[in-house]
Amino acid sequence: MSKLAWSDWQPLPGDWNPSPATLAETLDGGQSFRWHCADSIWTGTWSGCVAQLRLDEGRLWWRAPTTLHLAVATALPRYLGLNRDWVTLTDSLPWRSDVHLAQCIRSFLGLRLLRQPFGETLLGFLCSATKQIVQIKQMLALLAERHGAPLLSSSSLATCHLSLSSHRLPTWAELAAVPEKELRQCLLGFRAKFIHTSAKYIARHPDWLGETERLPYAAAKARLLELPGVGEKVADCVLLFGAGKLEAFPVDTWVLKSLARRYGLTGWKSAPVAHFGRTHFGPLAGLAQQYLFAWERKHGGR
């Protein structure tokens, strides 16, 4: 057991400089359900990685358990989307002709889209139907705790003071071996059947997830829609947050409210709203969606 449980804090490469609120919105605003904050330090888990982020001295710092440091150093930039030019991407949204979008962007300057592991993103959003973020986080924490592999040896675990997120999420292969009843006991409710059936399906088709992730947007979405429990909204979330497809435009209740109130689409259903979004916001509609979503969540009832 090493004496130093965590590596030293290191500056995050790149020029991402979010406000505390924008950092929180990015990590814990509904894209990912595997980050939590304590004493101004964010701890997050994905694949076999654990990382901490801290905003200090006007910049972002990261560290990882020493045993995982190398893996996290490689994976973190991709996970946080540091390899994409978000300033240029955001600038190419139609904010010049859309005052509401401009306002959303201004108040969440630095908002990012994560690039999470595809399979984990699918699992997260299969849990998300009619659930709030806190509850989704609970479901995933239980799934990880009971059915996922430990991330660290028990000794490093103790010195890292990781009470939560001590296990990674189960892989789809692992999920296929879990009886539906045990899934239900992870607070999944009716979502357990969807996850169970999807897991069996994925287990029957080797590299189905990998192939789907590599497909262009439309083809990938068509394949995701074959899974039980995956509809338009979930498929778009998985492709936006887990495959980097910025044309995906998930329409949930927040986006529905946003477009109803700010764009006059009162009474519109999800499908026409999605069509409106794609044509109005263009090929980066998913990025625009994230700004609208963040704004609507914050300013909810007004």
Added chain:
DNA sequence: AGGCAGGTGGCCA
């Protein structure tokens, strides 16, 4: 205390 929650699928006209 009980309705509601970041959807989906199935059934009906």
Added chain:
DNA sequence: TGGCCACCTGCC
């Protein structure tokens, strides 16, 4: 196609 409703169950 379009509208409705059951589905689980813990939280606010």
